[in-house]
Amino acid sequence: MAGEHRNAKNATSRRGFLRTAVAAGGAGALIGPAAAAGNHANEPPNVPDWTRMLGDGVAVRKYGKPSKHEANVIRRDVAWLTATPQSSVSFTPLHELDGIITPNGLCFERHHAGIAEVDPADYRLILHGLVDKPLIFTLDDIKRMPRVNRACFCECAANSGMEWHGAQLNGVQFTHGMVHCVMYTGVPLKILLDEAGLKPNAKWLLLEGGDAAAMTRSLPLAKALEDCLVAYRMNGEMLYPENGYPVRMVIPGWEANMWVKWLRRIEVGDEPWQQREETSKYTDLLENGIARRFTFVMDAKSVITNPSPQSPLDHKAGFTVLSGLAWSGRGKIARVDVSLDGGRNWRSARIDGPLWDKALTRFYYEFDWDGRELLLQSRAIDETGYVQPTKDALRKHRGVNSIYHNNGIQTWYVHKNGEVENVEVS
């Protein structure tokens, strides 16, 4: 179709513009959004084909997909990060999304031994250890139990982990894309534990996945009883295989590594198991060689998703909406501040949409851009009074070797021509 051809051409020329812009500013690569320019044949007073001819009927698209013009809205990986794609990560394209709910097909992936393709008919969950009656559940058993719905963010402890030494990846998808937020449906873990009956000396649980790494984490019993879910649906649908189909753990506010996917076993014990993922990994090595362990909570964090390196400002100046996400593992977001000058002056952003406990929270800041260069930052404050620190403030406490839990303030440098790059400022 003519329109398609024109769009593709425009997309190419736009990318060409971005390449030129990048070359002028230094080495690097940008992934531009879909072309915005159109085809005059489709614009008034002309009448486009889609207004004159019949389109697909119902149920031609038995499972709907985004428009073909949105083909750029995909998860991406960073090939050099890991030795193999089976033990790796792909990132959510935060710059292509709005609101607070992540579409199921765009939730970041982190596997330790690839996706386990579990047959729901053969799915079993064993609950044993310090219980009165060890139990085994089928998927139907779990679906028969009382269930609840809850949206919460799920953030990998290593989100922004590549940025400890300085600005490294030029895109919010890569710097912050290991977070997503979906509405889970599941059974409170407490119901399963009550069903088995806890022994008085029960203090910790071991959660184990059914993947080829049999991924494990130790979970304190208090958290298990407080708000954890044994979840099987995301945004109403059954979990996707890459997100743990058919059953995963949901541990609100705590690091995603604990949200064991393809959950196959829960053991009740009296002390932590000191598994690989809570000793050699997911511990925070400090500058003095001491490491923090059991750093479960994800502290308050925010990032401006638009503009960002993959989503430049296309207009030269004028009314401009900054958009971003904020979240805290300690509760609700109380406020988000935005700076246009690298942290010298701050104004409070407007929070829009649901403001839920331990969920992504959307903020906007509208202003009249005069076309000047900007150094954009955002700063989340949660209901406990925790204020998202600068990266340098974090480094003062932890050095640069801790890999995990980097919730420092992100800076985007907006050039006069609207392109955006990941920088750090003094």
Add this chain to the structure above:
Amino acid sequence: MSRCPSAAALAAALAAGLLGFAAAQGAAAPKSQPASQPAQAVEPAPAAKRLGIGRRATPAEIAGWDIDIRPDGQGLPPGKGTVKQGEALYLERCAACHGEFGESAGRWPILMGGAGTLASHDPVKSVGSYWPYASTLMDYIRRAMPFGNAQSLSNDELYAVTAYVLYLNDIIKDESFELNRSNFTSIKLPNQGNFVDDDRTTAEKEFWDKSPCMTNCIPGEARITGRARAIDVTPDDATAPKVE
């Protein structure tokens, strides 16, 4: 098909602790959206009652999946293996990724070396330099190794390979040493004492700030001190996954 829970089942669930959960959710609803989350009717909680869902797991079923090993030795399987036996196995099934001496091939995890580097600018976090417990090593080999052929080692092979990796780290010094269920907990790793429980709420107390600065917070104009572009490691479209 899943069924809707009956009112009775919901009441039982509330009694079993769902109540606290539902309350937390109610609290999460924004004040500006009245009636969007009507408060759930909470009846006086009867005594906790089990749902009677699920059946008793048999000892054989549990034994087939219960593969975890704790530092105190809970979960250690029966078996034994020497460093020498482990070396042959390691070279055959592990060295391609981890290197002949545990030095790592490419980006695969390193297993040895790094003593004294944890406080440096280039810390090497190996079994010997970083890991706190030997049980973690055997547990992980048992559940996840060799990569792509998990849970394929016999218990004797498991002890042997574990012994060899400990030997590569000078934790076990004698090639003829036999690691087994009864001597396993005598193995200690040097970095065990260098872990502290999460202390962010005290150590980083300054991040809780009642009135964060809003104007003229830092003197002078901001200066760019680092740029991702200078490093040039961001993937472009050519390396992005293909979509249909």
